[in-house]
Amino acid sequence: MMILKTTKNWIAAAAAMILLIAGSQVRAQSIYKKKTSKDSKDVFRLGLGLEGAYPTKNFSNFELGGTARLQYDLANNLSLTLTSGYYHFFAKNNTFQNGYHSDLSMVPVKVGLKSFFAPNFYLSGEAGAGFELNHAKQTKLILSPGIGYAGNNGLDLGLRYENFSGNGSNYGIIALRAAYGFKL
Numbered sequence: 001m002m003i004l005k006t007t008k009n010w011i012a013a014a015a016a017m018i019l020l021i022a023g024s025q026v027r028a029q030s031i032y033k034k035k036t037s038k039d040s041k042d043v044f045r046l047g048l049g050l051e052g053a054y055p056t057k058n059f060s061n062f063e064l065g066g067t068a069r070l071q072y073d074l075a076n077n078l079s080l081t082l083t084s085g086y087y088h089f090f091a092k093n094n095t096f097q098n099g100y101h102s103d104l105s106m107v108p109v110k111v112g113l114k115s116f117f118a119p120n121f122y123l124s125g126e127a128g129a130g131f132e133l134n135h136a137k138q139t140k141l142i143l144s145p146g147i148g149y150a151g152n153n154g155l156d157l158g159l160r161y162e163n164f165s166g167n168g169s170n171y172g173i174i175a176l177r178a179a180y181g182f183k184l
Contacts, residue, residue, distance in 0.1 A: 045071040047156050049085075049179025057171040060089040060104065067108075067177065077116040083126060084109045105133040106164075110142055114150075122148050130164050140164035154180045 046068065053063035067085030074080060084107065091102035112126030124147070130140040146160025156179040163172045 043073040044184040045073070045079075045181050046184055047071065047179040047181035049156065049177045051175050051177040053087075053162075053173035053175035055089060055171060055173050059091065059102075059171070061092050063087055063089045063173050063175070067179075069179065069181075071114065071181070079114040081112045081114055081124070081126065082110070083112065083128075087130075104135055106140075107131045107133065108142055110144065112144070114148075116150075120149055120151060122150060124148060124158065124160065126160075136167070138167040138169075140166045140170075148177075150181070154182055156181050 049067050049069065051063075051065050051067060053065075055061075055063055065085055065087040067083055069081055069083040071082075072080045087106040087108060089104040089106070091104070093102060108128060108130045110126040110128030112124055112128075114122045114124045116122045124145070126142070126144040126146075128142045130142045132138050132140065142162060142164055144160050144162040146158050148156060148158030148160075150156045156177070158177040158179075160175050160177070161172060162175055164170060
């Protein structure tokens with residue numbers, strides 16, 4: 001039963017990524033002009049963000065984390081991303097279970113796409129691995145669709161669902177990320 005749920009999540013995330021890529025190409029033809037200036041393409045950006053999240057499983061009340069995101073602009077409406085950082089899940093009961101503290105710490109490493117469907121508004125999709133630093137020290141598959149706003153002043157606000165699955169267990173978060181980004 002657990003394998004079926006994980007398979008469904010993987011298929012849904014893969015379908016979302018395909019639609020995101022296909023949709024960005026269609027919108028690029030109809031809304032955005034091709035980039036021609038030296039400053040508007042092949043740009044690297046770095047965003048530093050804080051995030052809070054509500055876990056969808058009953059083991060945690062809240063997740064708090066910090067992330068760094070490297071972004072490479074392929075076109076004016078499509079970017080590649082590489083995101084990593086630190087997540088801390090605060091347990092509902094602050095006790096020890098099986099010799100482990102009940103809080104969970106994780107380091108995520110994700111690659112993804114950001115597709116701007118309107119000025120400053122984007123859809124995103126990321127996939128990667130989450131490395132648990134305590135408990136069973138498992139590695140989880142991460143799949144994460146999202147939506148966000150990237151202002152011209154460097155502000156980046158994103159809302160996403162992030163699913164962690166593998167090794168016989170899965171859980172998710174609904175997360176809000178507030179970041180400041182700048183060109184490198």
